[in-house]
Amino acid sequence: xxxxxxxxxxxxxxxxxxxxxxxxxxxxxxxxxxxxxxxxxxxxxxxxxxxxxxxxxxxxxxxxxxxxxxxxxxxxxxxxxxxxxxxxxxxxxxxxxxxxxxxxxxxxxxxxxxxxxxxxxxxxxxxxxxxxxxxxxxxxxxxxxxxxxxxxxxxxxxxxxxx
Numbered sequence: 001x002x003x004x005x006x007x008x009x010x011x012x013x014x015x016x017x018x019x020x021x022x023x024x025x026x027x028x029x030x031x032x033x034x035x036x037x038x039x040x041x042x043x044x045x046x047x048x049x050x051x052x053x054x055x056x057x058x059x060x061x062x063x064x065x066x067x068x069x070x071x072x073x074x075x076x077x078x079x080x081x082x083x084x085x086x087x088x089x090x091x092x093x094x095x096x097x098x099x100x101x102x103x104x105x106x107x108x109x110x111x112x113x114x115x116x117x118x119x120x121x122x123x124x125x126x127x128x129x130x131x132x133x134x135x136x137x138x139x140x141x142x143x144x145x146x147x148x149x150x151x152x153x154x155x156x157x158x159x160x161x162x163x
Contacts, residue, residue: 009049012037016057017064024137026130033134034061038084039103039142044153047088051081072118079111100139108132 015037024031038057042050055077062073069076083106090099108131116124 005045005049008041008045009052012041012053013057013060016053017060020057020061020064024130024134026134027126031127031130031134032061033138033141034058035080035084035107035135036138036141036145038080039087039138040146040149042084042088043091043142043146044150047085047092050088051085054084055081072115075114076111080107083107083111096143100143103139104132104135107135 016034019037020032020034022033024033034057035054038050038054041053058077058080059073062069062076067073083103086106087099087103090096090102108128112124112127112131115127
């Protein structure tokens with residue numbers, strides 16, 4: 001892994017933490033705009049980088065948020081990493097709309113399923129609407145930013161190749 005790639009991963013992880021401070025109104029918990037940097041870097045660099053940003057970014061933002069769900073945040077971090085990895089694979093296979101749809105469904109409906117068994121059905125039912133809204137907003141932001149940043153990223157790579 002190059003130092004530039006490590007720097008981009010660190011930068012986007014920091015953006016994830018910054019996005020965590022932008023909250024979406026939720027009935028339970030804190031839904032935030034903390035995953036769009038992971039989605040963007042997954043588009044720009046690849047699935048592994050996006051998964052790392054999603055995992056580390058969630059853990060750091062949960063830590064700053066007071067870890068309201070305790071050790072469950074580790075499970076959520078791995079779920080986020082997996083969802084961003086799947087998103088990237090689908091996105092790079094020219095299934096952009098499907099990638100966004102799968103991410104939204106996975107993040108809003110499937111990822112919180114374990115909480116139905118650990119915390120209860122009322123928690124699941126009350127968190128899903130907020131997760132749907134938050135997931136949709138994160139995808140829209142990622143789809144908006146990625147092409148603009150991708151053009152810049154490609155220009156930087158071309159400039160480096162000329163040296």
